[in-house]
Amino acid sequence: MRSPLPMKRRDLLGAGIAAASIGALGSIAPASAEPIAPHALIEYSASEIAAMIRARKVSAREVVDACYARIDAVNPRINAVVAQCRARAYAEAGQADALLAQGRLLGPLHGVPFTAKDSFDTAGVVSTGGTLGRKDFVPGRDATAIARVRAAGAILLGKTNTPEFTLGGGARETYNLLHGQTYNPYGEGYLCSGSSGGAGAIVAAAGAYFDIGSDYGGSIRGPAFANGIAGIKPTYGRVPRTGHIVGYGGPFDNFQEIGPLARRVADLSLILPIIMGPDDSDAAMAPVPLGDPAQVDLSKLRIAWYIDNGSIRVSREVQAMIERCVGYFTKLGCKARQDRPPRFKELADARAAFSGADGREFMRRLMRKHGTTQPSPGLNIKGSELPSSEFTRLCEQMDAIKSEQLAWFEQYDLILCPVTWRAPQKVTSEYLMPPEWGAGYGGMTSEYNTTGWPAGVVRAGTSKDSPGLPLGIHVVAQPWRDDIVLAALAHIEKQTGGWRMPGI
Incomplete structure (x- = not known):
């Protein structure tokens, strides 16, 4: 049985979910007599497979079967899926097919299989958050975002790997003591980024049509970059964090956002309206409608673009990719200028100091809360507390810089910039992240968690430095203009082709 929605029905869902539901109800057709090969099924987007299920060209059970077959084939090599719920998934697929035969539709994701990052609570399915203290924890209810996609008809296949508490992978990114290392499907032994690394890897490998991830400092955008898929970190306040292991509240509240990862940008536009909106639990959420990307x-x-975060310059191939993407817009007549938000590095440095101001008590509290006594090697639990005066100063400094940056953004609609400074690298035996990795990675994505601006990534090239590995472009818009992010990502995807099936 599906768990009930843990909230009242929202008044403002955005036009997307209502339009999708109405359109879907009108498209139910007699079952097709033409079978589709399982290997072909897995390459469709979530939007396409949803339409095919509604048109009865394929059954939900056939689609679930194809996904599990693909997981069985690739997961031993990439270690992306760490828990499965096959019996329930097949039961829900059967229910979805029976309802469709009666002309009834659960929602715009009717019968579409998905996976969920293991940091989210999933009713009846083990939810570890990558920490030993929760290795047998089975929640009684779904996290809000999970409940919403299931209520829209999606079928949960299983959970995807994440570093401990989504924060403890270190240089190995998606790694923990409980489930081990997750690898990139495009290159044996390569990193898949993190912390939604398992999500990015299995979606890229076509084992699931989408995943729900979280982003505290780049944890959706990094895996989208490394695995050659699409992902969006929505505006802060759009998608509830309820039921996520690092949820809402506290001094670091505004760093965390929840969003979808998928192979195609159209799928982000389909899923985001479903998961957004207040849930009467996460107090920071606002009922702001989502604009239609097609109307952008x-x-x-007006575009700003940059290749330097103030600490490190990107590699030549990442620079060339960014410049190509700028060209896709100038050809349309857009005005573009090389520029970046003021005091960029200063904000990143302030956030880094602020995050450790409590002497890492935040991390230790998470361990105590979940009964973990042995942390993963990449989890930083040691530090020195800063005086309360310094804590207050850092808060005020970040707020002042954010205000200055928001005023700067009035002259632009879009920023094109790096996710990180180079292509994905090989998995290292080390756990502690080298200083230059922090400057090149977190300082290029965490900035936009601190500001709360919407930011997304789509595949825009292929690396020669790390042969065959994907490269992605980082797209940022003003607060609540997630529609502009989605529209720009779709335009880039149209020029480059976006996701490509890995050879695994």
Whole structure:
């Protein structure tokens, strides 16, 4: 049985979910007599497979079967899926097919299989958060975002790997003592980024049509970059964090956002309206409607772009990719200028100091709360407390810089910039992240967690430095203009082709 929604029905869901549901109800057709090969099924997008199920060209059970077959084939090599719920998934697929035969539709994701990052609570399915203290923990209810996609008809296949508490992978990114290392499907032994690394890897490998991830400092965008898929970190306040192991509240509240990862940008536009909106639990959420990406006039966008975060310059191939993407917009008539938000590095440095101001008590509290006595090697639990005066100063400094950056952004609609400074690298035997990795990675994505601006990534190239590995472009818009992010990502995807099936 599906768990009930743990909230009242929202008044403002955005036009997307209602339109999708109405359109879907009108498209139910007699079952097709033409079978589709399982290997072909897995390459479709979530939007396409949802339409095919509604049109009865394929059954939900056939699609679930194809996904599990693919997981069986690739997971021994990439270690992305760490828990499964096959009996329930097949039961729900059977229910979805029976309802469709009666002309009834659960929602716009009717019968679409997905996976969920193991940091989310999932009713009846083990939810570890990558920490030993929760190795046998089975929640009684779904996290809000999970409940919402299930209520829209999606079928949970299983859980995907994440570093401990989503924060403890270190240089190995998606690694923990409980489930081990997750690898990139495009290159044997390569990193898949983190912390939604298992999500990025299995979606890229076509084992699930989408995943729900979280982003505290780049944890959706990094895996989208490394695994050649699409992902969006929505505006802070759009998607509830309820039921996530690092949820809402406390001094670090505004760093965390929840969002989808999928192979195609259209799927992000389908899923985001479903998971967004207040849930009467996460107090920071606002009922702000989502604009229609199709209504964005791309030719009128004012674009800023940069290749330097103030600490490190990106590699030549990442620079070339960014410049190509800028060209996709200038050809439309857009005005573009090389520029970046003021005091960029200063904000990143302030956030880093602020995050450790409690002497890492935040991490130790998580361990105590969940009964973990042995942390993963990449989890930083040691530090020195800063005086309360310094804590207050850092808060005020970040707020002042954010205000200055917001004023700067009035002259632009879009930022094109790096996710990280180079292509994905080989998995290292080390756990502690080298200083240059922190400057090149977190300082290029965590900035936009601190500001709360919407940011997304889509595949825009292929690396020669790390042969065959994907490269992605980072797209940022003003607060609540997630529609502009989605429209820009879709335009880039149209030019580059976006996701490509890995050879695994």
